[in-house]
Every structure is written in structure tokens, then in C-alpha cells.
Amino acid sequence: MARAKAEPQKAAVTRTRSSSGLRIEQVAERAGVSPITVSRVLNKPEAVSERTKAAVWKAIEEIGYVPNRLAGGLASNTSRTVGMVLPYIDNVAFSERVKGVTDVIRAQGYTLLLGLSGYSPEVELEHVVSFLGQRAAGLILTGTVHAERTYSLLARSGIPVVEVPVISGRLIDMAVGYSGEDAAYAMVQHLARCGYRKVGLISTPTLNDRIVQDRRTGYQKATADFGLARDPSLMVETHVGIVSGAKAFVELIGRHPDLDAVFCTSDLLAIGCILEAQRRGISVPGDLGVAGYDDIELAQEFLPPLTTVRLQRYEIGTTAAKLLVERFQGREPAQRVVDVGFEIVVRGSTRKPHG
Amino acid sequence: MARAKAEPQKAAVTRTRSSSGLRIEQVAERAGVSPITVSRVLNKPEAVSERTKAAVWKAIEEIGYVPNRLAGGLASNTSRTVGMVLPYIDNVAFSERVKGVTDVIRAQGYTLLLGLSGYSPEVELEHVVSFLGQRAAGLILTGTVHAERTYSLLARSGIPVVEVPVISGRLIDMAVGYSGEDAAYAMVQHLARCGYRKVGLISTPTLNDRIVQDRRTGYQKATADFGLARDPSLMVETHVGIVSGAKAFVELIGRHPDLDAVFCTSDLLAIGCILEAQRRGISVPGDLGVAGYDDIELAQEFLPPLTTVRLQRYEIGTTAAKLLVERFQGREPAQRVVDVGFEIVVRGSTRKPHG
DNA sequence: GTGAAAGCGCTAACAC
DNA sequence: GTGTTAGCGCTTTCAC
Numbered sequence: 001m002a003r004a005k006a007e008p009q010k011a012a013v014t015r016t017r018s019s020s021g022l023r024i025e026q027v028a029e030r031a032g033v034s035p036i037t038v039s040r041v042l043n044k045p046e047a048v049s050e051r052t053k054a055a056v057w058k059a060i061e062e063i064g065y066v067p068n069r070l071a072g073g074l075a076s077n078t079s080r081t082v083g084m085v086l087p088y089i090d091n092v093a094f095s096e097r098v099k100g101v102t103d104v105i106r107a108q109g110y111t112l113l114l115g116l117s118g119y120s121p122e123v124e125l126e127h128v129v130s131f132l133g134q135r136a137a138g139l140i141l142t143g144t145v146h147a148e149r150t151y152s153l154l155a156r157s158g159i160p161v162v163e164v165p166v167i168s169g170r171l172i173d174m175a176v177g178y179s180g181e182d183a184a185y186a187m188v189q190h191l192a193r194c195g196y197r198k199v200g201l202i203s204t205p206t207l208n209d210r211i212v213q214d215r216r217t218g219y220q221k222a223t224a225d226f227g228l229a230r231d232p233s234l235m236v237e238t239h240v241g242i243v244s245g246a247k248a249f250v251e252l253i254g255r256h257p258d259l260d261a262v263f264c265t266s267d268l269l270a271i272g273c274i275l276e277a278q279r280r281g282i283s284v285p286g287d288l289g290v291a292g293y294d295d296i297e298l299a300q301e302f303l304p305p306l307t308t309v310r311l312q313r314y315e316i317g318t319t320a321a322k323l324l325v326e327r328f329q330g331r332e333p334a335q336r337v338v339d340v341g342f343e344i345v346v347r348g349s350t351r352k353p354h355g
Numbered sequence: 356m357a358r359a360k361a362e363p364q365k366a367a368v369t370r371t372r373s374s375s376g377l378r379i380e381q382v383a384e385r386a387g388v389s390p391i392t393v394s395r396v397l398n399k400p401e402a403v404s405e406r407t408k409a410a411v412w413k414a415i416e417e418i419g420y421v422p423n424r425l426a427g428g429l430a431s432n433t434s435r436t437v438g439m440v441l442p443y444i445d446n447v448a449f450s451e452r453v454k455g456v457t458d459v460i461r462a463q464g465y466t467l468l469l470g471l472s473g474y475s476p477e478v479e480l481e482h483v484v485s486f487l488g489q490r491a492a493g494l495i496l497t498g499t500v501h502a503e504r505t506y507s508l509l510a511r512s513g514i515p516v517v518e519v520p521v522i523s524g525r526l527i528d529m530a531v532g533y534s535g536e537d538a539a540y541a542m543v544q545h546l547a548r549c550g551y552r553k554v555g556l557i558s559t560p561t562l563n564d565r566i567v568q569d570r571r572t573g574y575q576k577a578t579a580d581f582g583l584a585r586d587p588s589l590m591v592e593t594h595v596g597i598v599s600g601a602k603a604f605v606e607l608i609g610r611h612p613d614l615d616a617v618f619c620t621s622d623l624l625a626i627g628c629i630l631e632a633q634r635r636g637i638s639v640p641g642d643l644g645v646a647g648y649d650d651i652e653l654a655q656e657f658l659p660p661l662t663t664v665r666l667q668r669y670e671i672g673t674t675a676a677k678l679l680v681e682r683f684q685g686r687e688p689a690q691r692v693v694d695v696g697f698e699i700v701v702r703g704s705t706r707k708p709h710g
Numbered sequence: 711g712t713g714a715a716a717g718c719g720c721t722a723a724c725a726c
Numbered sequence: 727g728t729g730t731t732a733g734c735g736c737t738t739t740c741a742c
Contacts, residue, residue, distance in 0.1 A: 071719035
């Protein structure tokens, strides 16, 4: 033979390392196309003809191909995941937010990486490092209290970040929520209108929880503006829960026997107060007005039904996720800070307002 | 020059593609070691000398290196993630399980991939495919109702899987939980001992929820064994919630005016029943016994306090995660199926048992 | 205890 | 609309 063409050495591509599945190459072979075409069918279907797409999908299903997202992510330097850090999860405010986020991102083919921080900025940072290492496409963080390194890392990475539900303070990138200060202010204003003069505040711990700090600020401003009693000992911090609420109420009423209303930054705390008041023969709302926060289902069913602050729990999640998705698609959202508002829900645990 | 050594072409390793960070190579250079040594410091620290380890850590911190988990995962064909599918999240049984899982896996450097299925085996399958594509190191699934392809995919992949909280039926690999049948049986037995003869069952939907199906079976067996009224119309299905519980009770008492007890497969349903009974002037536990399931915090604080089934919600999560971790470390757990049990908690919503 | 070479399976970039 | 080439950044394997 005169012309021995130097064939590129396609030699022995023996798979020496363990692999756990089919590769895009097998699909390509079966469909009679190149690997990149299979990749396009999976990631940019609009760039492929209908005929080819059909053939590739047929091959995918026949051999049961599952794409290796790690390889794809390495090549493209991003992954179809969204990282979310929550302080806790055992609370409807958080769990409905998760539901909102997953509902939106799942529809776009993204999955959720979830980390719990217990309000520790250091633990949050660990999760952020882990999410960045996994090349999450976007992040949803809680509150606006973060470690300095969290700020620098996120600034350097350039990935979209949404903070919830606080929309004030030093924001990283985008935010969805409402003003905790305005909400608390509005509720205390309502209590003032009902004629209550000495209003206690039972809140969850303010450490590293900006939204609760804001509520406290709103409470303080309102007590000043409406001429209510002002005294640091009217404010108590405790962990969330019915029993904690009852205990905090005992403490408060011990310190201030003439207390005539309590504003709690959680419905469960408020229900604890009411139960304790009832045990002591204090009538609600006559002798004592009680207001909660969250509007959980029990609030409306409880006797007396609870006056409370209603939040857009689910919408905070969906809106945050939608902001991220817009960025993933290369669009700039209409607004980087979305205020979903709140609502004062007046029920039977507070007296009728004057006039 | 006589001997021109052919130097390996270390030529122009220009980085043409966008990369978002520092690579292991930079750390290696700075620490004066090879990249593989840095990798060992991160993944097998026991195989590296203290001196080298210290130098490498110093370099890592100085330049702020964040490992690319996608690259590591591709090379090793696994990732430090655990995938978990839950039907819902707005429920303490689920949220405390999540807490248990994350507490254990975070300590081992793993992060959680979370998917919600709404009890749809098809949606669960989508999450499983996604988790496998991301080379999750292990999976935690809810219930034992899965799509056929879920079984085949998991069998092929060979990754450790834990099912919770059902420990009966066709198990994939490992399981942690308790017998829903025994729990329901025990509670109905208690109601029988209290002298109730016509016990209704209000449960959440049984479709694709094996644990609720088991509770129903336990109820049916117990009504038979203890000579209680047996009638399919004594069983009602509804979604979880206080309002749903009240509505279901209205339906039940309409059909059976002589009903003298209700067993609800959720405390919130039970509280809805009691509230509705109170509105109708039916005394609990005198005229009507009510039993719940879950032992949420409200159960003990409610008036009357609720007789209920206490579960190991948090422990189910930690135990499942521990089983996975053992497998990750190449060990075989002492038992593949762990029964964490349950407890009947007798309180004031049921009469005193005879004798 | 440490290093060199060779991929893991996919997609960006560019060509046609 | 489709294909070719060259990596993405790490870890495996094997050598010393």
C-alpha cells in the first residue's frame, strides 16, 4: 500500500477508572450524532432541530442515560443548584419559604442545597463556602447579619444572592421581604388605639437576627410616638414556643403587675401568654390584650382568635427564587429589592379600637 | 550542543476558559508541594506529615482557596452531598427530621440536597435522578411507595439508601422508623380500655403514603380485636390542619351521631375536632374521646391536653444519617433496619381507662 | 510520605 | 444546525 494514512491514534480508550454509568458518548453513538449535540438537546434544546432532538431523546430513554452533573458543572463552571441558608426549619415561616423556593426552582430544573445555621454567621459562612465550592448558581440567605468573609467571598464570586426577609441595612445583592420595624410599629399603634397603655414585648433572641431587631426598634418607636409606657424591663427575649411564651409572660407580669398588653414576635409565644393568662384568671382581651406575629393557622382557630401580623411567607420564597432565575437567564430583574408587605390582622385577643 | 534533552513541553498552559477561582495548583506552589499533596491534606489528612499539613493550611488560608467540589466529584465519582426527598416540609415531623439529618451530616462535611415530592412517586423519581446525576453519596427517602424506575436506578447505582419512617414492605436498602400499624393499634386499644365503643378515624390521605396506610390497618385490626364498631364510613380522609379536622369531625358526627371517640393521625386534626366539639357543646373527654398523633408542643398545652402518639422525630433523622455515614466510611451498620419505636402519651382528651 | 501522569464526562469556543 | 478540539480542576493509579 502506497499511502498509509496516519490515523489519529484512537487507541484503546480503555476506561481504567471506575465509572458508574452511561456517558453522553453512548447516547451520541446510538442516535448517530456527536456528543455535543446530545449536550445541546439537554441544555439548549432550542438550538437543535426537531428531528435530531427526537432521535436523541429516543436514545436517552432506551439506554436510560442519566447525565453526570458534576462533569457538566466542571466544564461550564456552574451547577443547576440553589443554595439556601436558614437559621431553623421547624417554623412555618421558614418551611413555607422553602416550599416557595423549591416550587419555582424545580420548574427550572434546579435543585436545592439546604443549610441550617442556628443564627450563627460562622456556620452560615461554612455553608456559603460549601455552596460556592459546588458552584451553586445562586444563593438565598436569611437576615442581613453575615460574617465579613461571607461578604468578600460573595462579592468575588459574582453569583446572584437574595437576602430574605430583611430589606434594610447592608444588602449584598438582592432582597425580598418587608419592614419588620413598620410591622411592629403598626401593631403597637393598634394596641395604643385599643386603649392599652403598658405594652410588653416578648421576642425571640435578637442576636444576629436582624428582622427581630427591627421589630424591637418598631416597638420602641411606637411606644414613644403614642405615649405608652417605656421601660427596658418591658422587653423580654426567649426562644420560640408556647411554653416559653407562658414563662416569659410570668416574668413580665411579675415585674409589671399593671401590664395591660403584650406583643409577641411569634404566634406561639402569644398563645403561651394567653394560656397562662387564662390559668391566672386574667381575661383576654379585657384585662390583657395579646398580639402575635406570623398568622399561623391556629391563630384564627384559637379562643380568643389571635390579633397578629400576617406575612407573605410562601411569596417571599417564590419571589426570591424568581429573582435568581431571572439572573440565571441573563436578565436583570425590574427591582433588586422587593417589598412584599405585611398585614395587621385584628381579631379577638385585643379590644375594639376607640372611635 | 551534543545532547539536547527533549524537555517535556510545559508550554503555554494558558487558561482559555473562564474560571472563577484559585486552583489547588496555586496552593501547592505557595506551600512548595505538589497538587496531590494539597488534595491529601483536604481529603486524607492522616496520610500527610504534620509539617506539610501546616504549610498547606497556611497557604490555603493566605490565598483564600475554596476547593472546586465539582472537579473533585468528577474525579472521584462521588460528592459530599446527601439527597433527601420529603413529601412536605410544613410539619414538625418532617422539619425535625431534616434537622436531625443536617446535624449529623454537617459534622462529616456533607451538605443536604432537598427535594419535595407532595407524595408523588414521579416527582420523587425526578429528584432521585437529579441526586444521582450529582453523584450524591447517599439518599434518604420517605415512605416505601416509589416508582419502579426508582428501584432499578438505585439498585444499579449501588449508593446507600435509607427509607424513613416506614420499616415494613419492600425495602430498598436500609430503613429507620417504627410500625405505624402497631402505633395505631395501641392507641385504639387504649381508647377501647377507656370504654369508647364507636371510634372514628380521621386520617390524612392514604394515597402513596405507606405510613398512613399502616395506621389505618392498625385501626382496623384493633377495632376488630376489641369488639369496637366497624364501618368504612367511620373512616374519613382529609388534608392536615385544624380547620380540616373540624370539618372532618362534622362529617363524621353527621354520619354517626353516636360516635364516642375519634382517633386522628395528626395532632392538628385532633385539635380541630376538639374545637368543633367544644363549639357544639360536646364535652371532651366525657362525651367524646379524642386522640392525636405526633405529640406537637401544643398537645400538652391545649385544654384539654391531648392524648397522642409520640414519635422520635429528630432521632429518625439522626439515625438515618448515621447509617449513611457508616456506609460512606466503608463500614456495614450493625442493623440495616432500625426501629426507634413510639409511645402512647395519655392525657386529658381521653377518659381514664377502666381497671 | 510524596510526586508524575492520566484521565473523570462534560461543554466552551470556534469552525463549517 | 452540527461537529472538532481542548480543556474545566481535581483525584486515581502507580511509582519511589
